[in-house]
Amino acid sequence: MNFTKHIFLFLIGCAGIMPALAQQTYTLDECIREALSNNVRIKNANNDLSASQHVRQKAFTQYFPTFSASGGGFMSDKGLLEMKMMPGEKISMLKNGVIGGVTATMPLFTGGQIINANKLSNINVEVSRLQRNQSENEVRLTTEQYFWQIVMLKEKLKTLSVVEEQLHEGVS
Template sequence: MNRITECKSVLSLIVVLLCFILQSNAQGVLSLEDCRRLAIENNKKLKIADEDVKASEAQKAEAFTKYLPSIDAMGVYLRNQKEINLLSDDAHLPVGSIGSDGKFTFRPDQLMVGSDGKPVMVNGQYVPKDYALLPKEAMTVDERNLGIVQVGLTQPIYMGGKIRAYNQIAGLSEQLAKSKRSQELQNVILSTDEAYWQIVSLVNRKKLADKYVETLTKFVHDVELMYTTGVATKADVLSVRVKLNEGEMVQTKVDNGLSLSRMLLNQICGLPTDTIVMLKEEMADTDVEEVPAESLERVYSRRPEVASLQLATDIYKKKEKIALSEYLPTIALTANYLSSTPSFFDGVSTKFDGMWSVGVGIKAPIFHWGHPVRVYVVRRHRRTR
């Protein structure tokens, strides 16, 4: 009795394990919307299109920064071979005085006197008696170690419409990326619907082929009995068997096509290719809804390909403005702070010292062999042609 109970317990455990395994391997019934959702979630091209949209949004934000001022910093260190000497030798400066008229003059006691007691003159000039020494080292600047630090601010004021055109192109590029993403989404939905309804069609064809083979099998059996009784001929039996073989070939083709279609749908939905899923339309007959008629103009207006072509045309129009802006003047406000060592702002010093500056820069092309205009004219000619 105990052995019987143990056997029943083991059998129950095996049944539970088998049910659990079958339940884990079985797939639920998928509708068309479920397949579309899985295909959208697992399509790699659609994910790439999403990243392209994010990149275009980042480029649009980056293009807007061209309106804002830019701040740059620069640091330079140079090791020079020689120092700067303003004097080749020590200088001797005559000692005199400033007269009442503000001119530099010599007093009699500041002039060299000859043996005759009169001031000595050389080339018509009096010779001073005393000199002030200006040593060479005092006029030497040690620039062997040179350091420069600059911080600058640039605010564009007018760039010939270039910045505005860049921002417009960035906005159009964002719309173009979204249009391409919409086109890729429609392609994913289209391929999913084709694979889905292909399976539904093959399932119904399989039912018809199985019914046809079943009918022919019964018919072959009846014809063989008729041949046995002498009612039918051998040719009748062979003719019916040929039809049965043709039906079995059609049945095999449908089975193979159904397997391949299921693998294709699994690939589109991101499922393992050996997974067998049941579709909602396989289990019940569905009526085909009539699609309302619609004009081709409205169909074309909703196509993302047409919108992409229009956006591409607008982008090239903005590029024409960028080419034309090369022939227009540009105006920018600049502000800088420059510091260096050695510095010369208050004598010669080895400390960092600097100054700030503010200015407005204007740049206007005068003659470049017609390069900007020629480019603009060629692009206009290509567009109008």
């Protein structure tokens, strides 16, 4: 009985100490690093930057020729086009066949559309990069403000506990 009582008291003591041991103190740099890695605005800005870089690559490919090919075949038991020329004579066309085609297009001059599209895509990449930097700076600033606000509040709590101790000493 006495042994279980000691174990029970030991477990209660450990349970009381565990929350104090589980707390971790973060530095300002750790807070900023965590905020940058977990912020949704930063992730969206990275996605926008990646998308604008893909658009720039797509715009660059407009300088190159494009090729397209198509083909088809058909078989029928009767001709698709039949004509009677004279009595007793009949012409049948398109009974069996294969159709195919290849097209190559070289962009020689399109009114500056390709050049302007490439310039705009480069500008879009730069805008996305600047927006990402702006989002990163805003997250850093907000994190620093919250960090120093917490530090200030903790110092105010220390001041309040000192004042409370002085009041208790003055009352006694």
